[in-house]
Amino acid sequence: MPKSVQLPDKFVERLQGQIGTDAFQSFEESFSNYLPVSLRVNPFKPTDQFEGEEDVPWCDAGKYLPKRPLFAKDPLIFAGAYYVQEASSMFLWHALKTHAPLEEDIKVLDLCAAPGGKSTLINSMITPESLLVSNELMPKRLSILVENTVRWGSPNVVVSHNEASDFTPLKSFFDVIAIDAPCSGEGMFRKDPKAIDMWSPGLVNSCANIQHGILEDIMPALKPQGLLVYSTCTFAPQENEERLIQLAESGEVEPLRLPLKEEWGITEIPVETSAGTFYGYRFIFHKTKGEGLFMSCFRKKGDEGRPPKIKIPKKKLSQVSKVNQKEAAALHKWLQQPDEFTFIEYEGYIHALLQEHFSDFKTLNAFLRIANPGTKLGKLNPKNGKLIPEHDLAVSSRIAESIPSIELSYEDAVNYLRKQEPQIDTQGYKDWVKVTYKGIALGWIKVLPNRINNYYPMDLRLRKEF
Numbered sequence: 001m002p003k004s005v006q007l008p009d010k011f012v013e014r015l016q017g018q019i020g021t022d023a024f025q026s027f028e029e030s031f032s033n034y035l036p037v038s039l040r041v042n043p044f045k046p047t048d049q050f051e052g053e054e055d056v057p058w059c060d061a062g063k064y065l066p067k068r069p070l071f072a073k074d075p076l077i078f079a080g081a082y083y084v085q086e087a088s089s090m091f092l093w094h095a096l097k098t099h100a101p102l103e104e105d106i107k108v109l110d111l112c113a114a115p116g117g118k119s120t121l122i123n124s125m126i127t128p129e130s131l132l133v134s135n136e137l138m139p140k141r142l143s144i145l146v147e148n149t150v151r152w153g154s155p156n157v158v159v160s161h162n163e164a165s166d167f168t169p170l171k172s173f174f175d176v177i178a179i180d181a182p183c184s185g186e187g188m189f190r191k192d193p194k195a196i197d198m199w200s201p202g203l204v205n206s207c208a209n210i211q212h213g214i215l216e217d218i219m220p221a222l223k224p225q226g227l228l229v230y231s232t233c234t235f236a237p238q239e240n241e242e243r244l245i246q247l248a249e250s251g252e253v254e255p256l257r258l259p260l261k262e263e264w265g266i267t268e269i270p271v272e273t274s275a276g277t278f279y280g281y282r283f284i285f286h287k288t289k290g291e292g293l294f295m296s297c298f299r300k301k302g303d304e305g306r307p308p309k310i311k312i313p314k315k316k317l318s319q320v321s322k323v324n325q326k327e328a329a330a331l332h333k334w335l336q337q338p339d340e341f342t343f344i345e346y347e348g349y350i351h352a353l354l355q356e357h358f359s360d361f362k363t364l365n366a367f368l369r370i371a372n373p374g375t376k377l378g379k380l381n382p383k384n385g386k387l388i389p390e391h392d393l394a395v396s397s398r399i400a401e402s403i404p405s406i407e408l409s410y411e412d413a414v415n416y417l418r419k420q421e422p423q424i425d426t427q428g429y430k431d432w433v434k435v436t437y438k439g440i441a442l443g444w445i446k447v448l449p450n451r452i453n454n455y456y457p458m459d460l461r462l463r464k465e466f
Ligand SMILES: C[S@@+](CC[C@H](N)C(=O)[O-])C[C@H]1O[C@@H](n2cnc3c(N)ncnc32)[C@H](O)[C@@H]1O
Pocket: 089, 111, 112, 113, 114, 115, 116, 117, 118, 119, 136, 137, 138, 141, 163, 164, 180, 181, 182, 183, 210, 214, 233
C-alpha cells in the first residue's frame, strides 16, 4: 500500500469483516498496481485504431490499452469513435446480453446516466428502433451527458433531467431499467484518492437511503417481465446486499444470475432473503482487472399483458408540435432515410425523432423535463427557409452521405478542434461542409467566398496544450 494512501479505519474494519484479513491485505497491495486503462468502441463509427489490443472479456466492444495515452491528443475521441470507460462498468454489456431482449425494439431507461458511460453502452446494443431515455438529475452533470450521447451519434436517445419519482406515473413504460446509483464510491478509492477523503459511514447511510427511495420510486415504470439492472461502485453491504434484499422482499422481482468465467475474477455473492436466494456480482481491485463495482439483475414479476394506458393532460400533449410539410421538405436532404423521421420544434430548435418514437416522446414530455430529444438538427433561416445546421447533426450517424465533406490531416484536425481558422483547401466547396478525421465527422465548417468559418462548438473545443 503506498504511504500516501490512508484508508478510513471504519472502512478497513468493515471490509476486513466482509472479505477476510488475507484478502484485505491483497486489496491493500493492489493500490500499488498499475491502473487498468480501457475504452469501448462505437459500433456506429468504426475505427481500426484499437485492433490488436486486449479485449475486455465481458464486453465485445471493450479494449484494454497497455498504458494511458493523452486521450485529448486524439481527434477520434472528439468524434465519438470511442468512450473511455472503466472496464468493470462494461459488465452491463454482459448483463444485457444475457437477460435483455436485444433483438426486439425496446424502451430502456438509464436513470442515473451522467456522464454517459452506461448510456453509450446501452445505445450500442439496442436495435436502432429501440428508445433509450438517458436521465440525469444533477443540473451540473447534464451537459456532459448531452455531449457524450450527441457524440455517440444515434437518433434514438432522449435525454431527460428528472428525479426517480417523476418516472412513477409512467406505469410499465420501460422494458429495461438500469440504475447506476449514486453511491459512497469505495470502488473508486484506488483510482481517485478524493473518494477516500469524501467517504464516511454517514455517507454510506445517506447513499443507502437515496438508493432505497430510488428503487421504490422507479419500480412502477418497469414492465412486468422487464429487466432491472442495479449497480453501484461501492462495496458497502448497505448499498448493495441490503438494496437487493429490499427488492427481493418487495415481492416484485425474481432473481437473475449471470454466467461467469473464473479467470474474470468476479465474485458471485449469493444473498439469502425471505424470498429466496438473490445474486450480486462484485468487482474488487485485487481480483478483477478493473475498479470496484457491484451489479445485480432482477426480472419484474407479473404477466406482460397489455401495458396500462398512461393518461396525459391535453395541455401537455399540445406542447409538442411537428414542423409543417414545407419545412420538413427542407430537412430531408440532410438525413439518410429522412422518411423514417418526424421533425419537431423543441425549445427553438428542430429535432429529428424516429417516427415510431413520436408518440412515446409525447408521453415522456408530459411527465419529464426533456433536455435533448433525438437529434438536434438546427434552426431554419427565416430569410430563405434553409437549415442552419447544429453540431449534433454533423456527428450524427444518420447524416446524409451526400453532404459534402473534407478529410483533415492530424494537424488540421487538432487546429479545427482548437477552433482555429482552418487553413485547408476548400476549392470546389461552398456553404456547409462536414470535416472528418480518419473518415469520422468532427463538425462543420462554412465555406464563404473569402474565408472559412469554424463551427466547432466553443464549449467543446480542445483546450489542453500538448
Ligand atoms: C454512478 S453515477 C452514474 C454514472 C453513469 N451511469 C455512467 O456510467 O457514466 C450516479 C449518477 O446519479 C446521479 N444522482 C445523484 N443523486 C441522484 C438521485 N437522487 N437520483 C438519481 N440520480 C442521482 C449523480 O449525479 C450521478 O450522475
